[in-house]
Amino acid sequence: MRPILSRPARLLLATAILAGCQTTGAPPVSATTNETSTATSASAATALPAAQQQPVSFDEWLKGLRAEALGQGIRPQTFDRAFARVKLSDRVNELDSAQPEFTRQPWQYLDSMVNENRVQQGRQKLQENAALLRRVSQRTGVPPEILVAHWGAESDYGRGTGGFSVIDALTTLAFNGRRAAYFRTELLAALRILDSGDIPPERMSGSWAGAMGQTQFMPTIFLKHAIDEDGDNRRDIWGSLPDVFASTAKFVQANGWRAGESWGEEVSLPSGFPYDQAEYNITKPMSEWRQLGVRPLNGGQLSGDGPAAILVLGGHQGPAFLVRENFRAIMKYNPSTSYALAVGLLADRITGRPGIQGNWPRHEQALSKDERMELQQRLASLGMEPGTADGIVGANTRNAVRRFQKSIGAVPDGFATKSLLERLRQASGAVQAAG
Numbered sequence: 444m445r446p447i448l449s450r451p452a453r454l455l456l457a458t459a460i461l462a463g464c465q466t467t468g469a470p471p472v473s474a475t476t477n478e479t480s481t482a483t484s485a486s487a488a489t490a491l492p493a494a495q496q497q498p499v500s501f502d503e504w505l506k507g508l509r510a511e512a513l514g515q516g517i518r519p520q521t522f523d524r525a526f527a528r529v530k531l532s533d534r535v536n537e538l539d540s541a542q543p544e545f546t547r548q549p550w551q552y553l554d555s556m557v558n559e560n561r562v563q564q565g566r567q568k569l570q571e572n573a574a575l576l577r578r579v580s581q582r583t584g585v586p587p588e589i590l591v592a593h594w595g596a597e598s599d600y601g602r603g604t605g606g607f608s609v610i611d612a613l614t615t616l617a618f619n620g621r622r623a624a625y626f627r628t629e630l631l632a633a634l635r636i637l638d639s640g641d642i643p644p645e646r647m648s649g650s651w652a653g654a655m656g657q658t659q660f661m662p663t664i665f666l667k668h669a670i671d672e673d674g675d676n677r678r679d680i681w682g683s684l685p686d687v688f689a690s691t692a693k694f695v696q697a698n699g700w701r702a703g704e705s706w707g708e709e710v711s712l713p714s715g716f717p718y719d720q721a722e723y724n725i726t727k728p729m730s731e732w733r734q735l736g737v738r739p740l741n742g743g744q745l746s747g748d749g750p751a752a753i754l755v756l757g758g759h760q761g762p763a764f765l766v767r768e769n770f771r772a773i774m775k776y777n778p779s780t781s782y783a784l785a786v787g788l789l790a791d792r793i794t795g796r797p798g799i800q801g802n803w804p805r806h807e808q809a810l811s812k813d814e815r816m817e818l819q820q821r822l823a824s825l826g827m828e829p830g831t832a833d834g835i836v837g838a839n840t841r842n843a844v845r846r847f848q849k850s851i852g853a854v855p856d857g858f859a860t861k862s863l864l865e866r867l868r869q870a871s872g873a874v875q876a877a878g
């Protein structure tokens with residue numbers, strides 16, 4: 444529907460691209476911006492419902508959907524009004540099937556998400572809405588700056604909520620998308636929202652994958668967590684800031700936010716640190732990290748008991764972060780470690796704390812999809828067990844990279860770059876020559 448991607452679409456795709464290189468190993472169940480899972484879930488294509496194997500006309504399909512919706516108690520006039528001018532969207536199909544060719548490095552993503560402009564805007568929004576944010580924060584334990592940072596990350600403080608009709612987008616994806624069953628559930632949830640009168644269909648806008656309004660909630664998340672804070676009997680995450688902040692806070696609280704604790708911090712690691720322990724899924728009590736020599740940047744000792752994990756998204760040459768339980772709560776909004784880091788750092792900057800102190804290894808180039816697959820194939824041929832050669836660098840691939848790094852005496856940080864692929868090519872060439 445537009446010649447170039449809008450800012451929110453680019454933002455969401457960027458998240459998807461990053462999730463591709465930093466998938467957490469968890470099943471792809473993004474709570475809100477579902478693009479993350481859509482673009483990276485290779486297994487989704489294998490789970491087509493039976494209906495997909497016997498194509499039906501759109502009219503027949505719509506009849507079936509109407510019967511199902513009415514069976515769930517949605518009023519016929521709601522359904523008919525929602526679908527009066529429904530259009531299948533080629534653009535949605537295009538975005539759904541887009542496979543990212545190039546991965547952005549974490550610092551490129553963070554540069555775009557936590558830039559000076561975003562920080563300044565965030566400070567202003569925090570001030571403008573101070574009383575409201577304080578009230579919501581006191582009730583839920585989620586700090587105002589975290590609410591503002593989610594808002595900034597999801598929709599650039601409400602400016603980029605996606606220009607798609609949610610009904611059109613979800614209908615397109617439910618009718619013939621790769622994950623039709625999932626989107627059918629979301630479409631029925633969207634109809635339930637319309638039926639409850641929260642928003643008229645023509646104002647129900649969102650991303651190409653149906654993430655709605657300023658919070659970018661998927662419809663099922665809206666039904667569970669959206670709040671009418673301003674008391675007009677409508678949960679309006681499109682136009683009401685009280686509703687936006689209260690809904691975000693309820694969702695983040697439900698995701699396990701611990702009041703009074705931070706998301707984490709940048710830390711310094713000693714030389715000889717066991718970088719094979721720097722992985723999102725490896726958590727340890729704080730006492731163990733202290734023993735391993737992990738320190739706050741400004742000296743002293745780490746506070747709290749843990750559990751926490753160490754993240755080095757740019758390998759051992761880049762900054763290191765200790766991430767706590769609240770980091771996991773942020774990730775339930777969008778299951779990408781880079782996303783959660785962006786929200787945490789944006790919140791820090793908004794409240795005047797410094798940004799990242801360490802330097803990223805900006806000379807390290809990202810791998811293309813072909814190169815990622817080559818990396819995996821070469822690791823497999825050396826017996827490093829990277830899992831399926833699908834071009835997605837997750838924990839399995841990172842651990843295989845670590846095995847290879849150990850085998851050549853390099854620091855086992857699992858960071859897959861062009862220079863690492865080059866060393867791998869040399870090593871597998873050497874193996875071939877020896878064989």
Ligand SMILES: [Ca+2]
Binds near residue numbers: 671674679
């Ligand atoms: Ca309201």
